[in-house]
Amino acid sequence: MIGPNSEQLGVVSIQRALELANEYELDLVEVAPTATPPVCRIIDFSKYKYDQEKKERKVKKHQHVTHLKQIRIKPHIGDHDLDIKMKQTIVFLSKRDKVKINMVFQGREMSFKDQWKAVLEKIITKTAEHAVIEKEPLAEGRIVSLVLAPKADK
Numbered sequence: 001m002i003g004p005n006s007e008q009l010g011v012v013s014i015q016r017a018l019e020l021a022n023e024y025e026l027d028l029v030e031v032a033p034t035a036t037p038p039v040c041r042i043i044d045f046s047k048y049k050y051d052q053e054k055k056e057r058k059v060k061k062h063q064h065v066t067h068l069k070q071i072r073i074k075p076h077i078g079d080h081d082l083d084i085k086m087k088q089t090i091v092f093l094s095k096r097d098k099v100k101i102n103m104v105f106q107g108r109e110m111s112f113k114d115q116w117k118a119v120l121e122k123i124i125t126k127t128a129e130h131a132v133i134e135k136e137p138l139a140e141g142r143i144v145s146l147v148l149a150p151k152a153d154k
Contacts, residue, residue, distance in 0.1 A: 002031070002041040011037055067097045068147075075109050075116035082119070086126045093130045093150045103144040110142065120146060 001009040001017055004024050012020070021028040021042050029048070032039040069092045071085055092099045101123060103116055120137050127148055135147035 002039065004042045017042075064096055068100055069097050070100045070102060072102050072104055073119070075103055075105060075112065075119055077119060082122060082126075086123065089123075089127055089148070090130050093127065093148065096150050098134065098150070099131070099148045101146045101148065103146075105142045105144075116144065120144070 001012050001020075003009050003020075004026055009020070017028055017040055024042055026042050027045040029041050029043055029045055030038055031041045071089060073082070073085055077085075089099050089101070103119065105116075109116075123146065124133065130151060131148035132151055133146065134149040135145070137144055137146045
């Protein structure tokens with residue numbers, strides 16, 4: 001048994017442990033039930049639980065969940081429109097999110113592969129200092145997608 005000030009009280013009976021807990025006006029908590037004999041501790045359980053939750057909140061506060069943001073473009077996008085989309089992509093990457101760029105085709109636009117490959121090359125060069133290519137451009141029906149991940153911090 002462990003006392004309220006973390007001192008060893010030795011092996012005591014359950015009745016004696018409950019009496020000691022009542023004397024200190026604290027709770028008797030079984031810390032290691034699988035040990036022989038089981039280890040119990042006299043603590044304020046509500047304070048202990050609060051401290052545990054506080055530690056969990058602190059750990060959670062410093063975590064970042066990576067999201068996958070998507071940006072849609074067309075193969076005949078203008079330079080200014082592409083610049084605006086790339087600025088938004090860089091904002092997403094600076095927030096440590098991944099970005100999936102979807103190029104959507106309509107009608108016969110699929111037949112002009114050389115034009116849309118040039119647009120993808122522009123995208124890759126404009127985001128080169130902020131991102132690495134996680135997934136190469138892949139054609140899936142009428143959509144060509146490219147996944148960019150933020151560069152690792154140095």
